[in-house]
Amino acid sequence: MLEPRPVKDTPSNDYQATVDALYADAATTPMSALCCTSTPPWRLPGLEVPRGMLERNYGCGSTVHPRDLATATRCLYVGVGGGLEALQMAWFLRRPGGVVAVDRVDAMLDTARTLLIEAEPLNPWFDRSFVELRKGDALALPVEDGTIDVAAQNCLFNIFTRDHLDRALSEMHRVLRPGGRLVLSDPVATRAIPAHLADDPRLRAECLSGALPLDEYVSRIVAAGFGTLEIRSKRPYRVLDRTRHGLDEHLLLETIELVAIKDPVPADGACVFTGKTAIHLGLDEVFDDGKGHRLMRDVPLGVCDKTAAALAALGRDDLVITGSTWHYAGDGCC
Ligand SMILES: C[S@@+](CC[C@H](N)C(=O)[O-])C[C@H]1O[C@@H](n2cnc3c(N)ncnc32)[C@H](O)[C@@H]1O
Numbered sequence: 001m002l003e004p005r006p007v008k009d010t011p012s013n014d015y016q017a018t019v020d021a022l023y024a025d026a027a028t029t030p031m032s033a034l035c036c037t038s039t040p041p042w043r044l045p046g047l048e049v050p051r052g053m054l055e056r057n058y059g060c061g062s063t064v065h066p067r068d069l070a071t072a073t074r075c076l077y078v079g080v081g082g083g084l085e086a087l088q089m090a091w092f093l094r095r096p097g098g099v100v101a102v103d104r105v106d107a108m109l110d111t112a113r114t115l116l117i118e119a120e121p122l123n124p125w126f127d128r129s130f131v132e133l134r135k136g137d138a139l140a141l142p143v144e145d146g147t148i149d150v151a152a153q154n155c156l157f158n159i160f161t162r163d164h165l166d167r168a169l170s171e172m173h174r175v176l177r178p179g180g181r182l183v184l185s186d187p188v189a190t191r192a193i194p195a196h197l198a199d200d201p202r203l204r205a206e207c208l209s210g211a212l213p214l215d216e217y218v219s220r221i222v223a224a225g226f227g228t229l230e231i232r233s234k235r236p237y238r239v240l241d242r243t244r245h246g247l248d249e250h251l252l253l254e255t256i257e258l259v260a261i262k263d264p265v266p267a268d269g270a271c272v273f274t275g276k277t278a279i280h281l282g283l284d285e286v287f288d289d290g291k292g293h294r295l296m297r298d299v300p301l302g303v304c305d306k307t308a309a310a311l312a313a314l315g316r317d318d319l320v321i322t323g324s325t326w327h328y329a330g331d332g333c334c
Pocket of ligand 1: 019020023024035056057058059060078079080081082084085102103104105108136137138139153154155156207
């Protein structure tokens, strides 16, 4: 087993002490308002989730999806919390060491360990060896290069400052095998969060003031080397209200679920799927743009934003390009 890798302290990661203290408390005493949304966690056949895990659901969406997990053999979950999503992933993988779950807070690792042991008698298919808990930091993952099929984080990376986010994304890229998937659930901001809130370590630790606008978040994921991105969901998360937070206007935070694939970034930029669709209405059975996109007449095809823009620029009456739904389900080609 790898030793935890040291993380150098810099003035900009002072907030991490506040994060550590908050999640040590949240490990021992459930905090019902922390991070969560009103969306209930997945129910899976034969999966019984211990109550203590449900009470410590500190995510803001889900990173567990059969599209990613059906063929995976080794997954990484960073920021384990009470272990809910690590257990859900283990439901798909069902093998010793199938899920490696990392956290830097000892109390959280202890709680997750206890709750995973509690899950054993509730779930005849489950063995505690299916989830390997490792002490470590998202900025220096204790995981070997290129060994992971699916790497997930839920409601952690938004806490990081920009330079730390870039390091965390590059660590996820390092540990994924080629073609591997980074699955994120995280808050984003509908406009830039002002410094007086972003610099508040407690608000940041509570996942309320570190969120970036979606386009900046996407750019940073692409800069880390991910060539294909799919946005699966985007919905309201919190409002930073103007009275309590000293703002001119309320500021809506949204929560996104996103998959980034470790493909090479194409020379003309990453393929970012936001739910846009191209529909060919012409007399011909097929429209072929000569760049790998074949549109069957009347059949909507999911296209990335780059392709949507290129097709729209053709100015053809027989091509309809729909807007972003933010619910891309992996059915298109770029
Ligand atoms: C908001 S909670 C999310 C927990 C879990 N993902 C969930 O959905 O319930 C953030 C988690 O990340 C852990 N954490 C905080 N900073 C971390 C870091 N730098 N590296 C690894 N884990 C960290 C916390 O201890 C906590 O378990």
